[in-house]
Structures are given as structure tokens and as C-alpha cells.
Amino acid sequence: MGHHRESAAVVDGFVPVIDLSARRSAHGRGLIAEAIGAACESSGFFTIVGHGVPQELIDRMHTTTNAFFELPDGSMDLVANRPGVAGFRRFGGTSALSLDQRTPPDLCEVFTCHVTGELPEDERARLGDYWAPWQAANIWPEAPAGFRDTWQAYLSAMTELASDIMRLFASALGLAEDFWDDRFDRHTSALIANYYYPQLAAPMPGQLRRGAHTDWGSLTILHQEDGRGGLQVLRNSGETSEWRDVPAIPGSFVVNIGDLMALWTSGRWVSTMHRVLNPERGNHSSRLSIPFFHQPNHDAPVEPIAAIAIPEYERPPTDGMTSGQWIAAKMVKTFANEP
Ligand SMILES: O=C(O)CCC(=O)C(=O)O
Numbered sequence: 001m002g003h004h005r006e007s008a009a010v011v012d013g014f015v016p017v018i019d020l021s022a023r024r025s026a027h028g029r030g031l032i033a034e035a036i037g038a039a040c041e042s043s044g045f046f047t048i049v050g051h052g053v054p055q056e057l058i059d060r061m062h063t064t065t066n067a068f069f070e071l072p073d074g075s076m077d078l079v080a081n082r083p084g085v086a087g088f089r090r091f092g093g094t095s096a097l098s099l100d101q102r103t104p105p106d107l108c109e110v111f112t113c114h115v116t117g118e119l120p121e122d123e124r125a126r127l128g129d130y131w132a133p134w135q136a137a138n139i140w141p142e143a144p145a146g147f148r149d150t151w152q153a154y155l156s157a158m159t160e161l162a163s164d165i166m167r168l169f170a171s172a173l174g175l176a177e178d179f180w181d182d183r184f185d186r187h188t189s190a191l192i193a194n195y196y197y198p199q200l201a202a203p204m205p206g207q208l209r210r211g212a213h214t215d216w217g218s219l220t221i222l223h224q225e226d227g228r229g230g231l232q233v234l235r236n237s238g239e240t241s242e243w244r245d246v247p248a249i250p251g252s253f254v255v256n257i258g259d260l261m262a263l264w265t266s267g268r269w270v271s272t273m274h275r276v277l278n279p280e281r282g283n284h285s286s287r288l289s290i291p292f293f294h295q296p297n298h299d300a301p302v303e304p305i306a307a308i309a310i311p312e313y314e315r316p317p318t319d320g321m322t323s324g325q326w327i328a329a330k331m332v333k334t335f336a337n338e339p
């Protein structure tokens with residue numbers, strides 16, 4: 001019989017389940033970083049349990065946010081997205097357009113805020129000399145009660161968890177744990193709710209809840225509503241590729257890396273395509289997912305990290321771009337066919 005090796009991966013696989021509960025001990029951190037590094041090399045996706053975010057906060061976030069999207073028509077428009085303001089969008093974009101793939105619009109509505117969204121206007125205006133979503137002010141609905149407090153508590157919990165995952169990333173890459181600090185001390189992260197409304201009419205050909213895309217920043221921490229299904233990640237093996245379901249394990253988050261992290265690691269780590277399928281015809285349930293998009297300082301470099309650079313790496317054409325310009329350009333594409 002094989003010797004049972006100690007590991008933080010409690011379930012192995014393309015999207016392994018990694019237990020973070022030992023992350024406060026040096027020994028535990030080492031095992032967790034090792035498991036995370038392996039996942040980021042093969043799929044760029046893993047599920048975390050034992051993360052320490054209170055279930056009560058996660059549940060409150062879902063209940064409050066679902067209640068917002070279920071308000072009568074018109075109420076959500078009080079906090080509508082407009083130039084200089086984040087908030088509610090009835091049209092949640094066309095994810096495939098970020099990769100220059102034309103599809104009909106994604107079947108979802110969104111509500112967005114940014115960590116920078118509470119800063120004074122003149123400070124936000126200095127976050128890049130081009131249009132960028134993190135320059136917008138946050139706007140909060142009056143109803144449901146407690147919406148703003150819940151979102152802010154959840155945003156802080158995500159910011160803290162993401163920075164610890166980044167320290168684990170650094171150690172998995174053989175870098176000092178504080179490696180990222182000066183690229184993230186003015187981070188532009190976004191917290192978004194995707195509300196996939198009931199599908200009463202048939203989707204158009206090629207139309208999904210979220211079309212196939214990669215994420216753009218450093219990492220995403222996603223909470224998906226239990227028992228609804230639909231999230232899939234693309235597995236490439238040699239000539240063939242297949243879509244794999246990413247199940248919602250109660251109490252877990254799905255973590256994946258984005259394009260910037262892949263580039264920083266010279267492609268050692270992969271930013272993988274994923275999508276959200278439509279429910280079966282006749283299934284009229286909604287689905288709520290809440291991604292936290294961890295994004296660096298707007299002026300962070302888009303260059304492979306020198307200490308771990310692979311000379312043969314064929315980097316995407318990003319010469320002279322900043323991280324902020326990379327993400328903002330993707331955002332512009334995603335919303336290019338807004339009706
Ligand atoms: O809803 C999901 O499960 C995934 C959403 C997603 O991939 C995104 O918003 O970038």
C-alpha cells in the first residue's frame with residue numbers, strides 16, 4: 001500500500017478542495033501553499049473550505065442581495081449604474097466579448113461596488129488617466145434594510161481573505177510572502193453580485209447565463225448559491241477539451257486566478273476559461289453568485305515577475321500597459337454591445 005502523504009487537498013481533482021483551516025501555523029501554511037500551487041498550475045481553480053469567513057455573513061449577504069434583485073421593477077433603477085456611479089445594471093454584459101467572441105448578451109443582472117468607491121471624488125479621478133470602473137462612486141439602495149452594512153462587512157472579509165491567499169500564492173511561487181504588498185496597497189478590487197433571473201423565455205442560440213471567459217485580475221473568490229449548478233470550467237488535455245462542472249460545496253468558495261496572475265507567473269499558472277450554463281427548459285429558478293475580483297493598484301506593472309520569469313514565455317501583447325489598463329480594456333469590451 002502507498003504511504004499516505006500529508007496534504008491540505010481534502011478532495012483531489014481538476015478543481016481540488018483545499019482546507020485552509022491550518023493556515024495560521026507555519027507547517028499548515030506550507031502544505032496549503034503546496035496544494036494551491038499544484039492547482040494553479042493545472043486548472044487555475046480550487047475550492048476552499050475552512051476559510052474562516054462566518055457562515056452567518058455569507059447567508060446574510062445572499063438573503064439581502066436576493067431580496068434586492070426581487071424588488072418590484074423600478075426600485076432597482078434608483079441605484080442604476082451611470083457615468084461616475086457603480087450600482088445596478090439590468091444588462092450584465094457579454095462575457096465572451098472580452099475575448100472578442102460575439103454572442104448575445106449574458107442572461108444576468110449585476111450590482112457592483114469597489115473598494116475605492118467610498119474615496120473622495122478627486123482621489124477616485126486620479127486612479128488612471130482613462131475610463132476605469134473603480135473610479136466610480138459606490139451607491140447603495142435604501143431597501144432591503146442593512147444592504148450597505150452587509151456588503152461592506154462582506155467586502156472587508158473578502159479583502160482580508162484575498163490578501164492571505166496572495167501571501168500563500170507568493171510562498172507557492174518561492175517568493176517572500178510580502179512580495180505583493182506594494183502592488184496591492186491601493187488595490188482596485190470589485191465586489192459584484194450576478195443575479196441570473198428565472199428564464200421564462202428560451203435563450204437565443206449561443207446565449208448563456210455567463211458566456212465563456214477568463215477573469216482579468218489577480219484572483220477571484222466566488223460564492224455560488226447552493227444547489228443551483230451551472231458553473232463549468234474548461235479542461236484542455238492535448239487535442240481535446242471538455243467542460244467540467246464545479247459543484248457548490250456548502251460553506252465553500254471557488255477561487256480562480258485571472259489573466260494578470262497568469263502573466264506575472266510567465267504562464268506557469270493558468271487563467272482558465274469558465275462559463276455558466278442555462279437551467280434546463282422549464283426550470284424557472286434564479287441563481288445568485290457573488291464574485292470578489294481582487295485587482296491590483298491601477299498602476300501595477302504588467303510584466304512577468306523577474307525572479308521567476310521564463311525567457312521562452314510568449315506573453316500576450318501588453319507592452320507599456322498597466323494592470324489597470326488591461327482590466328479596463330476588458331471591461332469596455334464586455335459592455336460594448338449594451339442595448
Ligand atoms: O456565476 C458564476 O458561477 C461565475 C461568474 C463568473 O465567472 C464571473 O462573474 O466572472
Ligand SMILES: [Fe+2]
Nearest residue numbers: 213214215274
Ligand atoms: Fe468569471
